[in-house]
Amino acid sequence: MMHNSIMIRDRLREANQSSLHKERRKAHRFVRALNTHALPREEELKIAGNWLIYSNDSIPGMVEAITDLKEYWLKSGLSLSDDASQMIGIQLRVDIEDGCFTRLVTAERIEIMASTMKGIWAGIVHLQQELSARQAPFLKAGLIECQPSWKIQVSQSPFGSNYLVPDLSETYLSNDAFRMLAHSGINGMIIYGDWLCYVQSSIYPELNCVDYERNIMQLRDAIERAKRYGVQLFYVPVSPKLAMDHPLFVKYPKSRGAQNFSGLSENSPKIFNLCSSDPTTLAFHGEVMANLFKEAPDLGGLILIIGGESYYHCFMRPDKNGLEAHERTNCPGCKAYAPEVVVNGLLAATEEAVHRVKADAWIMAWPYSAFFWSSDPAQLQLLENMPEEVALLSTIEKDEWLQKDGYQKSIWDYSIDFTGPAGNLIQQAEIIKTREMQLVVKTETALGLECIQYPYMPSLQRLAEKWRHVSELNPDGVVQSWMFFGMWGSRAEELGWWASWHPEKTTDEVLVLMASRDFAENASTMIQVWSYLSEAAGHFPYVAHYFTGPEFLGPAHPFFFEDPVPLPIEFTSLLYYLQENEESFSSTVTDIRQTLLLDRFPHAMLKEVFKADEGREVSQLVIAEYEAAVAASEKAYLLIKDIPLPEDPILLQSLQEESLLCELIYRTFVTTAHTYRFLLLKEQLAESPNEAAFAEMKEIVKDELENTRHARHIFQEAPWLDLALRLDGKYPSSIQMIDSKLVMMEQGSTF
Structure with missing residues (x-):
């Protein structure tokens, strides 16, 4: 989940020259x-x-x-x-x-x-x-x-707006962005990034920020501008990761905590987080966070990810090479303690310091991917002794095995398929209720990791079902999205407004209201389109890796009879989330391009995230699921394609946007099914030459060429769907990839 602040700032500066980003920052409402x-x-x-x-x-x-x-x-x-x-x-x-x-x-x-x-x-x-x-x-x-169903409803920033500290000036985070949030019923927005930007310390002056005054001023200004729209900012602080010879560690050796995993480059320095049990270092955490609320008293609160990233402690990502099986960290100061004791100590030091300054600040602890260190799958030992003034933030669907037709699917991250609630969240909520603490539920209101490339997935029945499950937990707050695409102001996101302000209305009632308003006499047809896409979303066989493969590239994804060497650069990108194991403010990930392609049938990953029922074959189940998704999404695409174009310009824009998105979803499923079938046949052909398999592969290539040619117009007519506009990585243009793919495949270079 982590992002590279430096790279996104650069991308944001580029993106702000785009008229599309400027236009989409406005509070568009039909x-x-x-x-x-x-x-x-x-x-x-x-x-x-x-x-x-x-x-x-x-x-x-x-x-x-x-x-x-x-x-x-x-x-x-x-x-x-x-x-x-x-x-x-x-x-x-x-x-x-x-x-x-x-x-x-x-x-x-x-x-x-x-x-x-x-x-x-x-x-x-x-x-x-x-x-x-x-x-x-x-x-x-x-x-x-x-009154709303919950006190806070927190979202990512709108598409084309910044969320990274310290660059929160109006240039990159406009007033129109806050207005757009308000119109979706959102009263909180996530900001994210290195808290070294806000250090002015008497405890560890070695970490003081030279731009502290400017950074605080920008933060204060953004908070005041957001407040005018009824929006508070909630900060996800990312802790320091420093080289072993950093002046702080030289002067105060006990401040150095666990050595983390190695970085992407062979030349990456050994990096360490701050020790999470050292009293002086804990005081430093409290000093910095309390000072934030002194300087910016209307800051809404902190979201402390204490699972697998962000608010670092010595059990989060230690390099365990050379450790005994029972050892959970390489930090000399922390290894004598249970991880839950250390994490709760870090939370207490932060919460107590902040609440002395601002009693009503939200301090949320989020055990995202806490399986890295937790003594039990649901972090119950942590919660039993967590400070009472800390709220639990936990995810509606994560870390669950979902039983499907013929297999089990690991919901290792956010999913549009599984609507929750996850078993670990149910257990956690019970403890929080018993202890009379606050519960905040994290969900995704527009997409899932299976379909991360879209601004929203119009599977509205399925997304509405997820909101019902959120509501049933009776949370004090909701965080409705992470920072994958940017809020779009879509009907998918509007579902959150209805869930909060009209919980008495059924899904059918809400969908009829939205469809009638936005599609007039075609309302019933659109509801059926959404139903088919909800069905299609239930056929993702697994949650794939971030930002790779045909699920992400869609019809721009090629496949080859013989793998090209070197791989064409137009199918590679810079992936910002890989910053996780790099030094704070490192630019290493700007130098290392990553392939976006799936070039082998993903047997290795499927072993981790897919369990076939007895007597069922994994690869055939995966392909069957994608083909079922093709069938359901094709029904949606053909249905919306045949709707007559309305004369009303507002109805026309609504229909055209939804139609182009539906076509991309359909054609992405087609490419994905083609790719998996092709790769499996390619594997079989390598083991045993077979004319029938080769003929089937050529037929798949022929069908995929037709699908790709038909897909090109989507990105011409809807540039907002082009991957090149994303801010969470630096991706090639979808049209550029499609053109390269067509040239290679039409010339027969894949044969």
Whole structure:
């Protein structure tokens, strides 16, 4: 999951020259004029005539809120006038719980009241959602009091916006990004990166940051700008990893903790994290984190990943070469302790220091991939003694074996297939409930690792089911996405708003509302399209490695009868997440390109993540699953392709975006099925020459060429789907890869 801050900053500077990124940072919402000829329902009032919208403009955020509501009002076909007698008032009231709002509707007056801008934006978005879903200018009359299902709903930043510290200026993280978050019901955004950027220490001055003042100023500014939109920033701090001869370790040898795994390069230095049991080092952690909240008191909280990355301790990623079987770390100071004792000590040192400065700051402990060190699969020993003021953040579906038709699938990371809840989370939630602590659930509201290349997977029935499972856990908060693509403002992400603000509505009710609003008379057809894609998403046979293979490259992925040497550079990339075992601020991963191709049937990985039932053959099960996904996604593609193009430009844009995405999903499944079949035949042919196998391989190549030619237009018409625009790596253009693939395969160089 980790990302390389330096590389993403460079990519972001490039991307910000792209008009697509600039456009997508805006709070795009498809707003159609309301149907004024509709008839009111019981307890509804018609919103007619001229209106005046007013507030106290001196309150930070009110101008932005009023501007947003006015924009919506006019786009919907409603009228505004400075001398209107009908008024919409937006006002703060201290007696309303934070994040909640009260709304009063009469024939002459609409009032939205809340105690903070978080509640004000919730009320404005709720009003707009209600009118848009109703598709008519009617609101429920009288007084309503609304509260969300959970206190915080945290997301990644929108597509094309930065989330990496310290570069949080408006150039890279615009106000439109926060506005877009607010419109999806999100009141928290993740920021991420090295906490060495914020060190001004009296304990370890050797780690002081020369740009500290500038970094703090940018952080404070971003927090204040986000606050105007009812959004808080939640920081995922990445701990130092330093060379063994770093001046700190020379001066204070006890500060040096575990030696980590070796890096990507033969010349990578030996790196060490800070010792997680040394009292001085623990005090240093507390000093730095507490100072963050002193300098930026409106920072929402910390998300401390204490499993396999980010908030380092000496049991997280130690190099275990030369250790005895019972030894869990090579750190001299920590090896005498159980890992749970050390991790809880680190959490306590951080939490106590922060809460002395800001009592209501969220401190979340996230045992993501804690199997690296945990004494039990669900980290129950950790939770039984975890500081009570620390909230548990845990993932809805991770670390589960899912029984499928003929096999078991390892859900080793985020999945769109398995909707949860995972057994470990159920056990964890029980302990948290018993101890009366706070629970925050991590989910993915738009995709899974099986389909990480899309901005969203329109498998809405399946994604809605995942939200139901989140809701059933009754969490205090939700983190609804990690930083894989960037928030898109899609219907998939909108499901989170409905789950929080209208938990009483069924999945069918929500889908009908969204489909009717965005596709009008084609609503029922679109719901069927989403159903077919939900079916297709259930046929991913395993969660593949990050950012590789036909599942990721889609129809740009080639295959060869004889592997080319060297591999064409257009099928390689720089993968930022491989920074994990490099020194802090290292640029090593900028020099080492990685192949994106799957060039062998993945037997080795399947042994780790796939268990065939007795009497079933692994490779045939995998291929059968991908072919089933092809069949289901083809139904979706053919159905949406035949929808007549509407004249309304807003309906047309909605349909075209969804149609291009559906076609890419279908053609990606086709390429994936072709690739796996081809690679298995290639393997068989290498063992025993067979004319029939060779003929079948040539037929697969012929079919794949046709699929690839048909796919090219997708990236021309929807450049937002091109891999070259991603910010989590430096990838070649999808069109460039497709063209190279077509040349090689059409010229017969693969034969």
